[in-house]
Amino acid sequence: MAADDSDAQLSAKIAHVSHIVFDLDGTLLDTESIADEVLAIVLTRHGKVWDGRGAQNRMGKRPLEAAAAVIQDYGLACTPLELNLEVLELLQERWKNARTLPGAVRLIKHFYSHGIPMAIASSSPARNIKIKLCHQEGWTEYFPVVVAGDMVENGKPAPDIFLEAASRLNVEPIKCLVIEDAPAGVLAAKAAGMQVVAVPSIPSKDARPQYSSADVIYSSLLDFQPEVWGFPSLNDRIGGAIPIEPWYMGGPVIKGFGRGSKLLGTPTANLPTSAFSNHLASHVCGIYIGWAGLANRGVYKMVMSVGWNPYFDNKEKAVEPWILHDFSEDFYGEELRLIVVGYVRPEANFTTLEDLVERIHEDGRVAKAALDMNPFSDYAEDSYLTTPLPVSMSSN
Ligand code: ADP
Ligand code: RBF
Ligand code: MG
Numbered sequence: 001m002a003a004d005d006s007d008a009q010l011s012a013k014i015a016h017v018s019h020i021v022f023d024l025d026g027t028l029l030d031t032e033s034i035a036d037e038v039l040a041i042v043l044t045r046h047g048k049v050w051d052g053r054g055a056q057n058r059m060g061k062r063p064l065e066a067a068a069a070v071i072q073d074y075g076l077a078c079t080p081l082e083l084n085l086e087v088l089e090l091l092q093e094r095w096k097n098a099r100t101l102p103g104a105v106r107l108i109k110h111f112y113s114h115g116i117p118m119a120i121a122s123s124s125p126a127r128n129i130k131i132k133l134c135h136q137e138g139w140t141e142y143f144p145v146v147v148a149g150d151m152v153e154n155g156k157p158a159p160d161i162f163l164e165a166a167s168r169l170n171v172e173p174i175k176c177l178v179i180e181d182a183p184a185g186v187l188a189a190k191a192a193g194m195q196v197v198a199v200p201s202i203p204s205k206d207a208r209p210q211y212s213s214a215d216v217i218y219s220s221l222l223d224f225q226p227e228v229w230g231f232p233s234l235n236d237r238i239g240g241a242i243p244i245e246p247w248y249m250g251g252p253v254i255k256g257f258g259r260g261s262k263l264l265g266t267p268t269a270n271l272p273t274s275a276f277s278n279h280l281a282s283h284v285c286g287i288y289i290g291w292a293g294l295a296n297r298g299v300y301k302m303v304m305s306v307g308w309n310p311y312f313d314n315k316e317k318a319v320e321p322w323i324l325h326d327f328s329e330d331f332y333g334e335e336l337r338l339i340v341v342g343y344v345r346p347e348a349n350f351t352t353l354e355d356l357v358e359r360i361h362e363d364g365r366v367a368k369a370a371l372d373m374n375p376f377s378d379y380a381e382d383s384y385l386t387t388p389l390p391v392s393m394s395s396n
Contacts, residue, residue, distance in 0.1 A: 017177040035091070046074075070083065107221055121165040133146070219286060241366060249280075252334065300324060304319065
């Protein structure tokens with residue numbers, strides 16, 4: 001079954017809501033990659049190696065509880081308080097660099113423009129939330145209600161923080177929809193009697209079981225469909241694609257699974273996931289359109305999949321651009337530049353290979369048409385596509 005069918009079914013069984021409560025870290029802002037960076041530094045000081053292990057235990061929790069989880073997972077010989085002092089110092093100077101997650105600004109602006117009341121319920125202390133919000137334009141206005149971890153007795157997964165948000169929004173919990181990235185947050189929202197959309201921020205294909213109590217799991221905020229919950233729908237597709245903040249990415253064309261040309265008839269010039277910035281690497285899955293540049297060949301339209309290819313259930317996440325041009329040869333090792341400008345749909349599973357191939361061709365038609373339109377067409381002229389990488393960057 002394709003992903004779109006299930007949304008209509010979902011809509012029928014889901015009770016409509018009137019208010020939205022957002023988690024902040026890992027849901028609207030990419031603070032996870034900042035936390036990763038900081039934990040890597042701090043664990044090195046403690047003679048340990050940060051490998052992302054235990055991210056689930058830490059995520060969504062209040063600072064001391066999160067620190068306790070790290071101490072346990074890595075066998076550190078310090079107290080949660082000591083670890084937090086170390087971590088906080090490094091975090092604070094980085095929050096101003098926190099970037100919004102794909103689709104976050106689009107969603108917030110949509111709700112705001114329709115007068116839908118929004119709150120933030122974040123496990124961070126109030127002071128830290130304030131710092132993060134004030135670096136994002138308009139956010140203090142979008143979120144008049146902010147409930148912090150230090151404003152309630154029990155942290156997530158206890159319901160306190162969401163109940164407090166509902167109370168401040170002056171609405172019944174059952175009328176609230178929570179958007180969360182962490183398992184602890186999903187549990188907290190459910191315990192508060194609210195509906196929950198989970199957008200997991202754990203970079204893993206096996207994330208789902210931990211989010212099983214969520215009403216819906218999306219791989220990206222770009223998949224959120226407001227009408228399912230009784231809100232006005234988003235109508236910002238242009239030629240079938242949602243405009244996104246463009247991503248500039250590039251790298252050598254690497255060998256993939258050899259299925260593109262042989263099995264599907266749609267060759268894909270695989271890129272290493274390191275072609276994405278840290279910020280995007282864990283948060284981006286789905287089918288996108290954009291422009292592809294090969295230094296000695298030209299600039300072409302492209303459509304690409306990012307993810308684990310559910311049909312094949314890959315072990316590794318793959319970035320697979322299908323360049324919409326007939327080449328007579330392979331070009332492994334050549335530097336491929338991409339500007340990704342639009343989002344088409346989430347990755348879907350298909351019952352037959354024919355269905356998958358048919359859908360990929362449909363994506364190709366969407367890409368060809370949409371890329372002729374503004375704002376997508378503008379990027380074809382971008383010099384990024386044809387500028388060779390500096391030697392220092394192209395060597396790995
Ligand atoms: P693999 O994924 O194992 O590399 P594919 O069967 O998907 O194998 O073939 C991909 C290769 O085919 C690319 O790396 C590239 O060199 C070449 N190629 C030829 N035409 C195209 C195209 N239109 N788009 C992408 N790659 C192409
Ligand atoms: N794989 C999936 O399992 N589900 C998809 O929905 C899906 N969509 C794709 C869309 C496009 C435009 C492209 C180029 C590929 C897509 N694939 C999808 C990935 C496909 O399985 C992969 O490219 C082949 O396995 C080659 O490795
Ligand atoms: Mg391929």
